[in-house]
Amino acid sequence: MLELDQLVKQFGGFRAVDKCSFSVQQGTITGLIGPNGAGKTTLFNLIAGAFPPTAGRIRFLGEDVTDLPSNQLFHKGLVRTFQIPHEFHRLTVLENLMLVPPAQPGESLLSNWLSWGKVRAAEQAVEARAWETLKFLELTHVANVRAGNLSGGQKKLLELGRTMMTDAKLVLLDEPAAGVNRTLLRKLEEKILILNRERGYTFILIEHDMEMIEKLCDPVVCMAEGKVLISGDFQTVRSDPRVLEAYLGESQGDAA
Numbered sequence: 001m002l003e004l005d006q007l008v009k010q011f012g013g014f015r016a017v018d019k020c021s022f023s024v025q026q027g028t029i030t031g032l033i034g035p036n037g038a039g040k041t042t043l044f045n046l047i048a049g050a051f052p053p054t055a056g057r058i059r060f061l062g063e064d065v066t067d068l069p070s071n072q073l074f075h076k077g078l079v080r081t082f083q084i085p086h087e088f089h090r091l092t093v094l095e096n097l098m099l100v101p102p103a104q105p106g107e108s109l110l111s112n113w114l115s116w117g118k119v120r121a122a123e124q125a126v127e128a129r130a131w132e133t134l135k136f137l138e139l140t141h142v143a144n145v146r147a148g149n150l151s152g153g154q155k156k157l158l159e160l161g162r163t164m165m166t167d168a169k170l171v172l173l174d175e176p177a178a179g180v181n182r183t184l185l186r187k188l189e190e191k192i193l194i195l196n197r198e199r200g201y202t203f204i205l206i207e208h209d210m211e212m213i214e215k216l217c218d219p220v221v222c223m224a225e226g227k228v229l230i231s232g233d234f235q236t237v238r239s240d241p242r243v244l245e246a247y248l249g250e251s252q253g254d255a256a
């Protein structure tokens with residue numbers, strides 16, 4: 001589904017991503033791990049089209065998308081979310097969901113403006129989908145609460161809900177567990193699994209919470225210093241001496 005070929009991102013003289021190659025199979029949940037500063041977020045930015053790579057190619061669903069901006073990737077079903085939830089805090093939870101544009105280029109606003117009946121039908125369909133999403137995420141009780149008043153974990157669920165309002169194929173989750181309490185974390189994990197197994201979403205997730213990685217991800221890709229160190233199943237990656245060394249280096253750095 002996604003192929004990264006020798007991706008490089010250089011900031012001045014510093015290589016944040018250094019010849020990264022791996023591919024993501026449709027239907028999987030790929031975990032992207034690595035110590036702080038390994039280049040994970042920069043790699044996400046490249047995949048999501050936030051900025052172009054210095055070198056290397058990206059293919060998504062068989063098409064070269066290396067230089068496409070994020071809005072075009074979004075319309076192709078590649079959606080990025082999370083590290084900082086991007087809800088509109090003054091709008092209600094329901095309104096936040098209804099504002100997400102559908103990833104369907106045919107449904108342009110202009111074509112809808114041509115017919116009032118079509119607008120109403122479209123709005124009703126969006127509202128129905130928003131309620132369905134709230135039910136799935138068990139958030140109906142906060143539908144009319146301002147999003148800014150949600151807990152951290154509820155905001156993460158809402159962010160996941162916003163991806164469900166699109167016809168996402170590949171979702172990039174940036175540290176979904178960060179700041180989420182244990183109870184909501186279990187719920188978040190359960191919802192991600194259902195979206196993957198039953199609704200066919202493919203995920204890549206950056207995460208420092210190894211319990212979540214172990215539960216959800218196969219394969220796991222470990223990065224360090226901009227490079228892919230190893231990829232494989234969780235146990236293989238976790239017990240690889242290079243991975244242990246990379247994390248040990250980080251904790252020694254922290255201690256210094």
Ligand SMILES: Nc1ncnc2c1ncn2[C@@H]1O[C@H](COP(=O)(O)OP(=O)(O)OP(=O)(O)O)[C@@H](O)[C@H]1O
Nearest residue numbers: 011014015016034035036037038039040041042043
């Ligand atoms: N815009 C930028 N300009 C210069 N350096 C940058 C820029 N963005 C990231 N970097 C550097 O690139 C390296 C990789 O950063 P990145 O945020 O991708 O790491 P990460 O693996 O996501 O780390 P963390 O787990 O702490 O979020 C870091 O050394 C960072 O300081």
